[in-house]
Amino acid sequence: MINLAIFLDFKQNTLSNNSKALLNFSNSLIKNNSNIKLYLYTLQDLKQCQISDTINVNRITSFTLENNIHYSANDCLDSLVLHLRDNNITHIFSTKSITQDLISAKLAIILNFNLISNVKSLEIIDELFYFSKSIFSGKAIAKMTGTNESIIAVFSKGFTGEDQTDDLLVSKEIEIEYVTSKLVSTTKVLGESTITTEVLLSEADIVVGAGRGLKGPENWSIIENLAKKIKAATACSKPVSDLNWRPHHEHVGQTGIKITPKLYIACGISGAIQHLAGVNGSGTIVVINNDAEAPFTKYADYIVVGDLFEIVPELTKLFDEV
């Protein structure tokens, strides 16, 4: 018997795209394996979140920390561990986020589970778990098998599940159980700042990225206008964030954020191998560059050669008309 706990992630108060994919995938697992029982958890306070119409289990446990101490110590998880043990949880699936990464490692040690991160796909054949994970920043894939018991798997952005179905996503009345940990911690939060953008880079279906071809931070309005028109998030290359033209959290690449949007439009980015490592999971890639020989042109679906200061505004205008 597999007692599978799934940790759902809510972004801007709605279920994240990755969590939707994970839930969908887990539903297909249950359909094919009658010995799996599903338990839902979340680390968010569901009071503000919309949870209807996506969940086919009638109970979800919302686990939160009262003092907002960022899961810095093992004892943060005492009540969660107790809850998981009470349900005899044998497997835990979650999607990659900073918080989930922090707690997954702690749970692996406390519960003595095997932890596998960055999971790209999972197949269960004859009750054996076959994982594949993205390595070398997306340049390669590793296949792993091991023990079938006591696994924590953290699925990466844009993972693909076999046999995804929508038919189990039905709306039900959901009972929410709130578990709050009250802790006395020596760790203090001195201040917090929240990124306030309309479209989160990590969640975006469309991303408009720009590089040194923009010539200076004062020229970013053409990128922002295009992004706004097509409901995209904005991203940048490493040189641009190193020059402080754009904030560090927009840096996409091998040592920055890795993105997997359906569409990535790269403007004035030559396509250094480090940048490609951050975007190679994108669905469709459009490159706008004045250099027809730029490395990025070999890794793009559509290439527009020319002056981006003419092409980007024109593209913004045309998106309305076409």
Add this chain to the structure above:
Amino acid sequence: MKILVCISIVPDTTSKITKEASDNFLNKNNLTYIVGPYDDYALSRAIEIKESLDNVEVAVFHVGLETSEPLIRKCLALGADYAIRINCEPKSSIQIANEICAYVKENSFDLILMGKEAIDYNSGIIHGLVAAKLNYNHFSPVIKLEIINNEIELQIETDLGKSSIQCQLPAVLGCQEPIADWKIPSMRGIMSARTKEIKVTEMLYKEGDFIINQETVNETNRKKIIVPKENLTVLIQALKKDIQFK
């Protein structure tokens, strides 16, 4: 104060990853290796702390074979006092975490720093496993680190933005830029590193339950269609076909 900086040794970020069709694993020869970029930032910050405070000792920890020693020597040239190398080929995160914990239990450290992830296998879990095993405070990714009266003040990235944190030692931190200025060794550093000690011990722990049994190169075939700039309408139509715009 004693700081342990754990380093990975990984292919250079510009490496092209290849595989022979007959092999089960990627071709690891003919690659240029570097100290993991995130680990490099962690080490740079440790050196900055050593230079700004009295009585700070910085040790470098690495699990790997003898071929890693020139790069470990480079860390010593940057200003680390000595290094520890566990002589084995690392196979899994839990194996490396176990080796780090075993060493820390024998030789207590106040602060354990490493990059937020190694750029080869990208698991990003070793700092979390080490912190959980030792029951130390744990934060990642850390983008600022200051030592103030035997406590640390940090800036960390969170899922919502950033937080400033004050926390007690001991602690394990996963680091990323811009935590420190990137450094290159000075000639004096290179000379003095020649006589610094690299302690070598054999591995204590086995590789763990989850190991990689096959690797493949990830190649996405792209269409590479050149769109004349006068023809952007065609591009938009194609994109609208490819992607469902809301």
